[in-house]
Amino acid sequence: MIRLIAIDMDGTILSPDHSISTKNKQAILAAQLNEIEVVIATGRSFSEAIGPVRSGGLNLPYICLNGAEVRNESGELISATHIVGNDIKKITSILDAHTIDYQLFIDTLIYTKSIKDQIETFIQLAEAANQIPAVDEIRKEVMDRVERGFVIQLDSYDELINLRGSEIYKVFGTSFNRLNLDDARKALQLLPGLAISSSGAGNLEITNKNAQKGIAVENYAKSKGISMENVMVIGDSYNDLSMMERAGRSVAMGNAPAEIKAACTEITTTNEHDGVGLAIEAILQHQI
Structure with missing residues (x-):
């Protein structure tokens, strides 16, 4: 059973115009209503990430800068990992x-x-x-x-x-x-x-080396008492691999390179066609 979903931004939850579609938003809200934790996991800084997420009508925690920084829904810093x-x-x-x-x-x-x-x-x-x-x-x-x-x-x-x-x-x-x-x-x-x-x-x-999406997602899941077997991650690029390798369920976007698709347990549609929303809906239909 999926209890946590970690989602990349560029090429994943964001459409080419850098917005979050209505379908993606509704799927995330439905997941939250069903007591599934949802967290952004992005290479962006917090200042780059918060705008599209808030404009999309969502209130989410953030794993930023590939895991170098973790913030809660209010933007308060939870952890920081700097380059030596x-x-x-x-x-x-x-x-x-x-x-x-x-x-x-x-x-x-x-x-x-x-x-x-x-x-x-x-x-x-x-x-x-x-x-x-x-x-x-x-x-x-x-x-x-x-x-x-x-x-x-x-x-x-x-x-x-x-x-x-x-x-x-x-x-x-x-x-x-x-x-x-x-x-x-x-x-x-x-x-x-x-x-x-x-x-x-x-x-x-x-x-x-300790600031990778996979490490940050695993630590976040642990803080919530969630096993990685119960985590689903969604992404499209090489900086998502570390979390794809650790999660019980990994979803590659339809626009991801072949190597990323091969590393995942399943493939959804592209970010132009609500791939995130469709992947989450499939989980909800199964679990509900």
Whole structure:
């Protein structure tokens, strides 16, 4: 019996325009009415995640930044797992050597050298889901966070790293050069304290080795007295693999790569066609 559902955001619960469909919303509310815990499990920061969830009429807890941060429904911090300070300069040196642009995530803030790169990140995520990006909606969403002070553009990260290097949750690297990304990934994997994942073909997500969705979902389930056999996870990309491997039931989106589909116990429809809602409805019909 499923007692907890963990759901990814981009390419999963979010439609290409970054909204949550009525069907997805209704399915989640029905799950909650039937005493099933539902939690968001995303690579996004809390400030990036809360807007679409609240706009969709939902009140959910959050596993953010691939598990580096966990917050309750009110947004209060439950746990935080930062990259070890000594690793930050090693990470940035590797990314710089392979000419990979990157963003730094600290608390609810995102630091970038280019707002354009921040917009391009979400365009890449949509393209990774084999969909046409809703560029105007993406630009509006990012610029809203810029205006609210959640996205900060810097000319250099040096001072920030010197002052707050031990507070960094995630480093997010992007590049159109696949060879450079692959070489950087191999170099980063030699650093034992890190977890290296990806939410699309053009990026690298770098966190503490203990900051992975699978670990965070398992810890969250344990805090609720729920066995992983009674957990269902829904996702579409490589940063979802760690939770797919641990859950009793794992659902791949129809827009997921073949490798992700092969790792899951079942496949639903795409995020354009309410795949999350349909997967949850199937569980509810069976359990009710």
